[in-house]
Amino acid sequence: MINTQLLNPKSIVVVGGSDDVQKPGGKVLKNLIDGDFKGKLYVANPKMDQVQGIASFKNPKELPQVDLAILAIAAKYCPSTIQLLAEEKNTRAFIILSAGFSEENEEGAKLEKEIINIVNSVGGSLIGPNCIGVLNSNYNGVFTTPIPSLDPKGCDFISGSGATAVFIMESGVPKGLSFSSVYSVGNSAQMGVEEILKYLDESFDPKTSSKVKLLYIENIDKPEMLLKHAASLIRKGCKIAAVKSGGSEAGSRAASSHTGALASSDVAVDALFKKAGIVRCYGRDELATVASVFMHPELKGKNIAVITHAGGPAVMLTDALSNNGLDVPHIDGEKANSLLAKLYDGSSVANPIDFLATGTAEQLGDIIDACENDFEDIDAMAVIFGSPGLFPVYDVYDLLDEKMKVCRKPIYPILPSVVNVKDEIEHFLAKGRINFPDEVVFGNALSKVYNTPKPQSEKIDLPEMDMKTIRRVIDESENGYLAPEKIHMLLDSAGIDRSKEGIVDTLGAAKVLAKEIGYPLVMKVVGPIHKSDVGGVVLNVMNEETVISEFDRLMKIKDTYAVLMCSQHSGTEVFIGAKREDKFGHMVLCGLGGIFIEVLKDVQAALAPIANEEAVEMIHSLKSYGIIKGVRGQDPVNEDKFADAITRVAALMKVAPEIFEMDLNPLLGNKDAVVAVDARIRIEK
Structure with a gap:
């Protein structure tokens, strides 16, 4: 748990403090001193009377009572030191910088567990071990640099890796990105990313709290907690971006279903982030750039004016925006001609708006005013302005700052000349502004922010079904795998439409069932996993003669012990699957079905339960959505019924969490119905 002693300690002791600032104990002490910590600062060092001008206690027993202890000593000495501080010095907050715990070996894990028990016994807070520390406006409790500019409106940053936290800050600080707090959780012995985010949610104050949260995550141990509090913060007006590393899977694994092969743990992470409204990033620079986008007014529409004095970057930015679903619309008409008259000959206002390398600050002001007031279709402006190094551009950047203060539409400054006009950019950043030095990185980040969905509804009503x-x-x-008759009972009870069918193992029974179902019908082997691969599927069976001949052939296929017969439906093959993913619950996937799922691997995933609007969004997000809508005279798939089937599969997972994998492949969809014609369900209790 996070307490006052961790957030705003009145006294801090650095256990293992040193004069050597190249060691963690020395550097964290220097950072605390340089940060002008307002409380009482102590050092515990058995060999010294004074460290960096601070009185040192050779024996921790001689220390006065102290709120927060920052430990930079060998792992084996940490438990006894923490016990002394907790029991005798009323210390209730601990940051362990030291390594050598669960990340190293079993003995280290035992030490870590011992520490957790001590801290928990007194209701204390523990950050680490194996971390760089905590940084906030009250104290610089980290042993690293840079110490970024701290601003209540900056980013709250939580990282599962200390070194990565440093590198992400190094990426953001030169752009002008500011921070409100930094938590490096290390081994997350007591508190991980999820617990820190929970605290930020539960303590959120819309007037004083930062509205931007950044996460670097290596392991999601508590996805439900992460989902709940991330979505809650975003609903309160916050914006969250995260890097989740470790998503690739080396090699392939055997899977018994299409869903099993497609539903990796990284797909679950994607689904969780989408459901929560988190912008997922894949690298340090992307995370810092997305955070920088967050620091600007929210983009309300998709039409961007690209304003530039250099053609190449404008073209590259236009490509980046257009390729990611944003628009750079053509601008023309009387007001466009009026603007063009104010620019030098050779300029263009068609969008990109190019006012040439000789363009002035005054002309930039005219362009911004026109985009703000005259061009109603424009939702935001991206201004590219560097320099070939011929003259200073302070006046341009000063004007840009002033326009950003008064314009209601977002203005994104792209200042690429980080060498030629280094001083001018620093002057601009000193005003509290942020620079996007690379137009393509910016374009991709802006698009990602705009395209990330809002959090899904907190309360999802399950569709009616026969739960009993x-x-x-x-x-x-x-x-194991359920018999077909049990699958039918589950589908019927969940309200999922299916074709009429039955299983037979004698020719006589096949003839009787064919008459009951009616022609045309489909015959499939029961036994082999991939029926089509062994010639175990027969379509368009129109008469009893074909039933007789095909039944005999199918029963001779290896591993076949019966034949499934079902009514034949027409339509586009689609797919719905579900898989239980450790800690995340059930993922539900949808896409085109049949062989297309193997070839295209075009699926969308969401975590159960799924609201109808989320199911619709899944369908619309498929690359193959054009086929589902109907193309070149082909009947469309009934999207309402497809979405309903998705929500029902998701609801079935909540009622029957013992379902490990489920495949409905294919369902046949046309304008009237979406009907499951083949299903597999595997139970793992």
């Missing part, structure tokens, strides 16, 4: 029958089927079933 569902539970009876699950409770009576053993682990």
Whole structure:
């Protein structure tokens, strides 16, 4: 738990403080001194009477009572030191910079557990071990640099890696990005990223709290906590971006279903972030750039004016925006001609608005005013202005700052000449502004922010279904794949449309069932995993003669012990699947079905439960959505029924969490119906 002693200590002791600022104990002490910590500062060092001008206690027992202890000593000495401080010095907050704990070996893990028990026994806060520390407006409790500019309106940054936290700050600080607080959680022995975010949510004050949160995560141990509090913060007006590393899977793994092959843990991370409204980033510079976008007014529409005095960067930015779903619309008409008359010959206002390398600050002001007041279709402006090094550009950047103060539309400054006009950019950043030095990185980041959905509804009503029958089927079933008749009961109880079918193992029974179902029908082998690969699927069976001949052939296929017969439906093949992912619950996936799922791997995923609007968004986000809408005279898939089936599969997962994997592949969709014609369900209790 986070307490006052951690956030705003009145006294701090650095255990292992040193004169050597190239060691963690020395550097953290220097940072505390340089940061002008207002409380009482102590050092515990068995060999020295004074360290960096601060009185040193050779024996920790001689220390006065102290709120926060920052430990930079060998791991083996940490438990006894913490016990002494907790029991005798009323210390209730601890930051352990030291390594050598659970990240190293089993013995270190035992030391870590011992420390947790001590801290928890007194209701204390523990950050680390194996971290760089904590940084906020009250104290510089980190042993690293840079110490970024601290501003209540800056970013709250939580990192699972100390070194990565440093590198991300190094990426952001030169751009002008400011920070409100930094938490390096290290091994997350007591508190990880999720717990810190929970605190930021529960303590959020719309008047004083930062509205930008950045996360670097290596392991999501508590996805439900992360989802709940990230979504809550975003609903309160915050913006959150995160890097989740470790998403690739080396090599391939055997999977018994299409869903199993497609639903990796990284897909679950994507689904969680989408549901929460978190902007997912994949690198340090991207995270810092997205954070910089967050620091500007929110983009309300997709039409961007690209204002430039250099053609190449404008073209590259236009490509980046256009390729990611934003627009750089053509500008023309009387007001455009009026603006053009104020610019030098050779300029263009068609968008990109190019006012040439000789363009002036006054002309830039005219362009911004026109985009703000005259061009109603424009939602934001990206201003590219560097310099070939011929003359200073202070006047341009001063004007840009003034326009950003008064314009209601967002203005994004792209100042690429970080060498030629270094002094002017520093002058601009000193005003509290942020620079986007690379137009393509900016364009991709802005698009990602704009395209990230808002958090899904906190309360999702499950569709009506026969829960009693569902539970009876699950409770009576053993682990493994369910028999077709049990699958039918589950689908029917969940309200998921399916084709009429039955399973037979004798020719006589096949003839009777064919008459009951009616022609045309489909015959499939029961037993082999991939039916089509072994020639185990027969379509367009129109008469009893074909039933007789195909039944005999199918029963001779290896591993076949019966034949499934079902009514044949027409339509586009689509797919819905579900998989239980450790800690995340169930993922539900949708896409085109049949062989297309293997070839295209075009799927969208969401975490159960799923609201109808989220299901619709999943369908619309498919690259193959054009096929689902209907193309070149082909019937469309009924999107309402497709979305309803997705929500019902998701609801089934909540009622029957014992379902490990489920495939509905394919469902046949046309303008009237979406019907499951093949299904597999695997139970793991």
